[in-house]
Structures are given as C-alpha cells and as structure tokens.
Amino acid sequence: MAIGKKKPEVVPFWHPNFRVVDALPDIKQVRTGFIVNFITVTLAVLALGWTVVTEVEIHKVNTDLDHFNTNIAALTPTNTKDLASSARFVSTSKPLQFAAKFFSEKLSPLDVYSSLMDARPSDILFDSLEIDSVVLDLGGTKKAYTQRIIIDGTLSSNNLLSLDEFVTKAQNSPAFKSRITGDPKDRKIETHGDQAAGIFTFTVTITLKPPV
DSSP states (O other): OOOOOOOOOOOOOOOOOOOOOOGGGOOOOOHHHHHHHHHHHHHHHHHHHHHHHHHHHHHHHHHHHHHHHHHHHHHHHHHHHHHHEEEEHHHHHHHHHHHHHHHSSSHHHHHHHHHHHHOOOOTTEEEEEEEEEEEEEEETTTTEEEEEEEEEEEEEESSSHHHHHHHHHTTTSSHHHHOOOOHHHHHHHEEEETTTTTEEEEEEEEEOOOOO
C-alpha cells in the first residue's frame, strides 16, 4: 500500500480579521455605464427616425416628380403644336397689325369733313375734298407716312382774308390741331378768279405731320 501524501497544513491568517462588514460605509464607485448606454440608444433611435422620415419624403418627392414628368411627356405634343400655331399667328398677323396701326393713325374722313364744315364761313362753298396718303422724305433713308388734305372751293366775295381765317380755324379744330406742324410749307393756298366779279376759286392744301 502506497504511502499517501501528507495533507498540507492550514495556515491561519497572519493577523486576525476584526472588520465588521455590515458596519463599513458603502464606498463603491457610481456606475455611469447605463447613462452612456441610454444616451447612445436615444441618439440611435433619433437617427433612425430622421432617416425614416427623410426616406419617406424622398420617396414622396420622387413619386410626385414621376407624376409631373409623365404629365409633361403627355402634354409635350400638344404644347409643341400650340407653339407652332402661335408662331404662325405672330408671323401672319404682322401685316394685319401694320395695317391696323396705319389706318388707326389716319384721320377719319367724317371728322375731317365735320371740322371743315364747322370752320367754313357763309361765303365759301366746297367743290371737292381729297384726303391723300403721302410719303414724306425726312432726309437720308428716313421716310414717314402721313396725309394731305386738298380742298377745292369757291369764295363768293372780295374778302380774301375770309379764306385765310377759314384755313386757320380749320387747322385749330380738334381733328387737325395735333397734326399741324406750323411750318408754312405745309399750308398752301392758291386762288383763281376775277376780283371785279367778286368770285374766286381756290385750292387749299394742308399737309399733316406724321403721327407719333
């Protein structure tokens, strides 16, 4: 029979332990790990929520963009057709616009005749009245369109001043006043007849200034 080893001897503490554990103060360190974990989890949840909201908004914007692009694609042929029609309208309407502007700047024959009748004294009779369109040469390559009034009539008196007064009154009438230049060359009076008989024929030519 083998001889067993000798059991080690129990060595007692080198000094007695007199501490009363229950009576000692709690000096454990404050645990802060849970606070860090809570903040981390909160930030992660907020980041996840922000990411979800952003993705939803992006998806909504993309959906709207696709819808608008689809509508644009569907309306593009109609828009192209309308643009072509508008371009043709502008091109074809230019002569009409010019004609409308040209005729709107002309004096109305009725306004001219009414003004002349209001200015006519009793000793003047009208034989004819013409309203002609003329082109004025302004020098160089500049030209202007305007009108010229030609009045033929008879003066049944020896008072030639009556004819001058008639022309002056006619030029100051509302129909002519804004279209008279005041230049003597734009007003021409010619008389023919027998002063002894007291009957004269006359021709009055009034050239209007071009409309502004």
